[in-house]
Amino acid sequence: MTEKLYPLTFTLNGSTITRHVTSRLSLADFLRTEMNLTGTHVGCEHGVCGACTIRVEGRLSRSCLMFAIQVEGMTVETVEGLNASGELHSLQEAFHELNALQCGFCTPGILITAAQLLQETPLPSRKQIRDYLSGNYCRCTGYHAIVDAVEQASQKQAERR
């Protein structure tokens, strides 16, 4: 059976993208296979692990729980876009310094979630960091180093302002 193709136009990391997609193609798979943006990771495919977290219309979303066709006309940002814009700089430094990752599989989802937190709450408490990151699983670090790194990044960003 040939699958029907649907036209799709949206803004991805600042550029307008036009493609044809099947209806069932998840946004995560579209980003990875069609756009070669492999920073968005696919873990559980049912919204639990957080590895595929991206920004849609300025808010966090699970790209495994959206079909690509649904972002018609919307603005999407991936970890690559946040990297290019410099939004992740302090977080990346802190994650590196404090060993806040091991295998790195969960890291893009955690960075984008932490970036969103710092945008909304520039100086979060450790409890706020833990609450906000509770939807991102990491099986290596035991989370302490991640919370340390987000805290340090928030303080560095505040000093720079």
Add this chain to the structure above:
Amino acid sequence: MKAPIFDYIKANSLSEVFDLMEKWGEDARIIAGGQSLVPAMNFRLTTPSLLIDINGIEELKGITHSQSTLNIGALTRHYELGTSEEVTKHAPLLSKAVPHIAHEAIRSRGTFGGSLVHADPSAEIPACAMVLDGRFQLQSRQGCRSVSARDFFKGLFETAMEPGEILVSADFDVNEDGYQSALCELERRQGDYATIGVAARAKTDSGNLFDLRLVYFALEDKPILANHAAAILEGSRGDEAAIAAAKTELTKDLNPIGDLHTSANTKLHLAKVLLERVVKNLLKHAKGTDD
């Protein structure tokens, strides 16, 4: 896994939705936030032939209120519910429920109406709607009817909705002075499905509990009103003796179903623990200040 093949139509109006539902019948599913539907499709637990995307339909959006009624559109996202000043003021129980719903990324997409019609027995919003005596507006080609929250939830993922109907919005009486609300939940990790939870509301400004309503969730196949326990506590100051008596009475209200992690007996025990917590929480602000 990946979702199976389906057709996709983004509907622009309710009449277009009715046309599609008439034509496709049970092979069509409506997608709003998709935070429960898409996982089910990825697992192939549901295999609709057509997805009707309603995210562009303006009349399903928005929160409005009149003198006596708060109206919440079905497409209101969980984060909007949690940040709306009108909801905080007129239906504070709903605002208090939002932090318990999954995680920020899910709350960005998931909708208020989707949670109601999905009728997951462990969801917070259906239980809160029962506490607040919500009235749901169900629209079809034939017209609109209103169904109370108490009559709406029928069982596991089962509601009073008829084929061809869509939930448009829900009405709630605005919060009256002197009333307090609270929600207590136990979960294995922050944001997980509830192991058990209870939503409650009472008039507490005198320091005694009046008009107390308790609704448990994640205990049976739908949210359950604990009327016997509430009757025992009516008029009391939530003292030790009253709470002990209410805990005993709770066994008349509840008939928990055990799950993979928690046996029925443990759930009943936890229901009693939460009863005490929720009553203390209601009375904590008895002097008329909200948290």
